[in-house]
Amino acid sequence: xxxxxxxxxxxxxxxxxxxxxxxxxxxxxxxxxxxxxxxxxxxxxxxxxxxxxxxxxxxxxxxxxxxxxxxxxxxxxxxxxxxxxxxxxxxxxxxxxxxxxxxxxxxxxxxxxxxxxxxxxxxxxxxxxxxxxxxxxxxxxxxxxxxxxxxxxxxxxxxxxxxxxxxxxxxxxxxxxxxxxxxxxxxxxxxxxxxxxxxxxxxxxxxxxxxxxxxxxxxxxxxxxxxxxxxxxxxxxxxxxxxxxxxxxxxxxxxxxxxxxxxxxxxxxxxxxxxxxxxxxxxxxxxxxxxxxxxxxxxxxxxxxxxxxxxxxxxxxxxxxxxxxxxxxxxxxxxxxxxxxxxxxxxxxxxxxxxxxxxxxxxxxxxxxxxxxxxxxxxxxxxxxxxxxxxxxxxxxxxxxxxxxxxxxxxxxxxxxxxxxxxxxxxxxxxxxxxxxxxxxxxxxxxxxxxxxxxxxxxxxxxxxxxxxxxxxxxxxxxxxxxxxxxxxxxxxxxxxxxxxxxxxxxxxxxxxxxxxxxxxxxxxxxxxxxxxxxx
Amino acid sequence: xxxxxxxxxxxxxxxxxxxxxxxxxxxxxxxxxxxxxxxxxxxxxxxxxxxxxxxxxxxxxxxxxxxxxxxxxxxxxxxxxxxxxxxxxxxxxxxxxxxxxxxxxxxxxxxxxxxxxxxxxxxxxxxxxxxxxxxxxxxxxxxxxxxxxxxxxxxxxxxxxxxxxxxxxxxxxxxxxxxxxxxxxxxxxxxxxxxxxxxxxxx
Numbered sequence: 001x002x003x004x005x006x007x008x009x010x011x012x013x014x015x016x017x018x019x020x021x022x023x024x025x026x027x028x029x030x031x032x033x034x035x036x037x038x039x040x041x042x043x044x045x046x047x048x049x050x051x052x053x054x055x056x057x058x059x060x061x062x063x064x065x066x067x068x069x070x071x072x073x074x075x076x077x078x079x080x081x082x083x084x085x086x087x088x089x090x091x092x093x094x095x096x097x098x099x100x101x102x103x104x105x106x107x108x109x110x111x112x113x114x115x116x117x118x119x120x121x122x123x124x125x126x127x128x129x130x131x132x133x134x135x136x137x138x139x140x141x142x143x144x145x146x147x148x149x150x151x152x153x154x155x156x157x158x159x160x161x162x163x164x165x166x167x168x169x170x171x172x173x174x175x176x177x178x179x180x181x182x183x184x185x186x187x188x189x190x191x192x193x194x195x196x197x198x199x200x201x202x203x204x205x206x207x208x209x210x211x212x213x214x215x216x217x218x219x220x221x222x223x224x225x226x227x228x229x230x231x232x233x234x235x236x237x238x239x240x241x242x243x244x245x246x247x248x249x250x251x252x253x254x255x256x257x258x259x260x261x262x263x264x265x266x267x268x269x270x271x272x273x274x275x276x277x278x279x280x281x282x283x284x285x286x287x288x289x290x291x292x293x294x295x296x297x298x299x300x301x302x303x304x305x306x307x308x309x310x311x312x313x314x315x316x317x318x319x320x321x322x323x324x325x326x327x328x329x330x331x332x333x334x335x336x337x338x339x340x341x342x343x344x345x346x347x348x349x350x351x352x353x354x355x356x357x358x359x360x361x362x363x364x365x366x367x368x369x370x371x372x373x374x375x376x377x378x379x380x381x382x383x384x385x386x387x388x389x390x391x392x393x394x395x396x397x398x399x400x401x402x403x404x405x406x407x408x409x410x411x412x413x414x415x416x417x418x419x420x421x422x423x424x425x426x427x428x429x430x431x432x433x434x435x436x437x438x439x440x441x442x443x444x445x446x447x448x449x450x451x452x453x454x455x456x457x458x459x460x461x462x463x464x465x466x467x468x469x470x471x472x473x474x475x476x477x478x479x480x481x482x483x484x485x486x487x488x489x490x491x492x493x494x495x496x497x498x499x500x501x502x503x504x505x506x507x508x509x510x511x512x513x514x515x516x517x518x519x520x521x522x523x524x525x526x527x528x529x530x531x532x533x534x535x536x
Numbered sequence: 537x538x539x540x541x542x543x544x545x546x547x548x549x550x551x552x553x554x555x556x557x558x559x560x561x562x563x564x565x566x567x568x569x570x571x572x573x574x575x576x577x578x579x580x581x582x583x584x585x586x587x588x589x590x591x592x593x594x595x596x597x598x599x600x601x602x603x604x605x606x607x608x609x610x611x612x613x614x615x616x617x618x619x620x621x622x623x624x625x626x627x628x629x630x631x632x633x634x635x636x637x638x639x640x641x642x643x644x645x646x647x648x649x650x651x652x653x654x655x656x657x658x659x660x661x662x663x664x665x666x667x668x669x670x671x672x673x674x675x676x677x678x679x680x681x682x683x684x685x686x687x688x689x690x691x692x693x694x695x696x697x698x699x700x701x702x703x704x705x706x707x708x709x710x711x712x713x714x715x716x717x718x719x720x721x722x723x724x725x726x727x728x729x730x731x732x733x734x735x736x737x738x739x
Binding site: 220231 | 675
């Protein structure tokens with residue numbers, strides 16, 4: 001067992017100093033650079049979210065006026081979507097574990113990988129700057145709908161540029177991962193001997209490459225509209241605002257799968273390990289990932305059922321939306337079947353993974369409510385949409401991310417967090433999450449519009465419960481993050497394979513050495529076989 | 537374990553695969569503009585017809601020939617380096633850069649002519665035109681402007697390639713950068729091949 005108090009050189013200590021981190025092309029260090037930046041931005045935007053909820057604790061103006069609220073929900077959305085969840089799991093755990101899990105020493109283009117992080121940070125700083133620069137913070141929401149975004153006098157151009165730059169980083173990361181998976185797999189690792197997290201990253205990367213350029217050019221067109229008065233989308237100049245919505249959602253719906261697919265990949269790694277049982281239905285999981293990526297590319301119109309489209313187009317988009325639910329459901333059944341009959345060990349990663357299923361399923365079913373043409377009219381632009389979206393993205397991607405942190409933390413840092421502490425934080429977080437977002441389904445159905453800083457007093461009870469939930473959620477987050485920070489240096493030394501996992505990352509020391517493998521591993525069998533000497 | 541960071545050397549097939557994927561994203565970037573063009577053309581077909589007559593098909597055709605020839609010279613430079621003739625390769629890239637300059641010069645006069653007629657977005661003349669013509673000129677400036685930006689980027693890339701050939705970093709054994717630079721230049725050419733008929737020929 002590789003529990004080494006005076007650890008030999010590893011990726012964390014083979015070179016030290018800030019400069020060695022900022023110039024490192026080591027995929028593990030770049031993963032951590034993304035990790036720390038994403039956590040900082042996540043906390044910033046979460047605090048904005050809490051402030052919005054405090055504003056809504058009672059009807060009328062409580063702590064901020066309408067304009068401030070508009071700026072706040074816009075910047076909350078821009079940070080959370082473009083800076084946190086789109087790069088999110090792929091950039092952090094993808095960078096850190098993709099090369100290790102396929103038996104490579106690094107990604108295909110290490111320097112491009114570092115460059116992508118710098119592009120990402122530039123975009124993220126521009127995003128922040130748009131909030132604090134002279135003038136009004138952007139208030140057109142993260143969707144930048146024209147004509148409002150083309151005409152309003154706020155820092156829209158800076159925010160659009162930020163989103164454009166971030167998209168560029170996302171494309172380069174996706175490109176890097178596709179080439180890595182094609183060219184860098186260890187000898188013997190055929191496509192179908194590849195673990196499922198790399199598979200989900202592969203599907204994600206294709207969406208990143210195929211969809212992101214569309215938002216890039218769309219944002220450039222809005223920038224041209226604002227700075228050069230070229231009226232692509234403004235009806236006053238002959239443009240078409242519905243065309244903007246199409247172009248925007250052609251990217252931004254597939255982007256939802258960029259967020260959720262890697263999270264599905266993470267929990268797919270966790271279920272076999274904590275059930276000590278091969279994953280149920282390897283091939284269906286692989287192909288459902290690819291199917292989600294493919295079908296998810298053609299459902300964007302369901303964001304626009306009320307914007308003006310032909311009946312045939314609405315029917316078609318609604319049908320495809322129902323279709324994309326099938327591969328997602330296949331995955332849910334596979335995860336449940338993986339646990340069935342296994343020796344289930346309810347450790348924090350599994351707790352998060354199980355709550356992922358619970359929250360994702362609620363989010364998925366309410367998504368079908370939104371995808372049906374008739375019910376969509378009732379709930380369009382209400383808090384119901386906000387609740388659905390947060391169940392999928394925070395309940396799905398967010399909890400998948402937390403599951404990933406708790407799963408791989410001992411591998412990344414060579415230390416173990418406090419399990420009991422993590423369990424309690426999970427309980428608070430899970431309870432807070434549901435009390436924050438579930439009431440929004442109900443008041444949304446009753447007609448509470450989204451993006452309003454004020455509301456009818458009849459929504460008071462739901463709003464109050466939701467605000468209390470927000471405080472509980474934040475408390476849970478603080479509990480979880482402090483556990484991880486506190487045990488970063490003080491935790492017990494983690495062995496190489498604390499969870500008895502069988503994929504390649506558990507067969508190298510914790511933390512991994514600089515170049516991952518002393519000798520290139522040769523793969524001779526399927527990824528999830530639980531009779532391996534490393535697990536004993 | 538080596539103490540240096542990972543090796544700078546990227547295997548040629550890997551590097552080319554990355555470049556091809558990047559070129560696809562570039563095509564999708566312009567694809568968004570083509571989509572807007574298609575929608576607007578069907579909405580304002582008469583105005584597009586009228587506005588397109590303003591463009592000089594002769595200058596457009598000249599520029600098409602110039603770019604096609606430059607694509608040929610950049611491809612020849614690759615053959616030259618494979619045959620171990622770095623001097624010839626540099627000369628051919630230099631001709632490519634010259635042709636790029638000719639293209640940009642033509643573009644400069646073309647745009648300048650439009651500006652002298654006050655046919656630019658937001659101008660007083662433009663505001664009197666029907667919506668479809670405003671849209672046509674908006675798309676014209678956006679598409680050719682973005683394309684010209686790609687010509688400049690491609691020119692910078694080829695200049696770097698030329699310097700690397702001179703310093704011997706690109707040679708018969710390692711010419712991945714030159715190959716990728718040439719691929720990028722072909723993309724610049726290819727996009728123009730689509731822009732030319734859409735803007736100049738279809739009236």
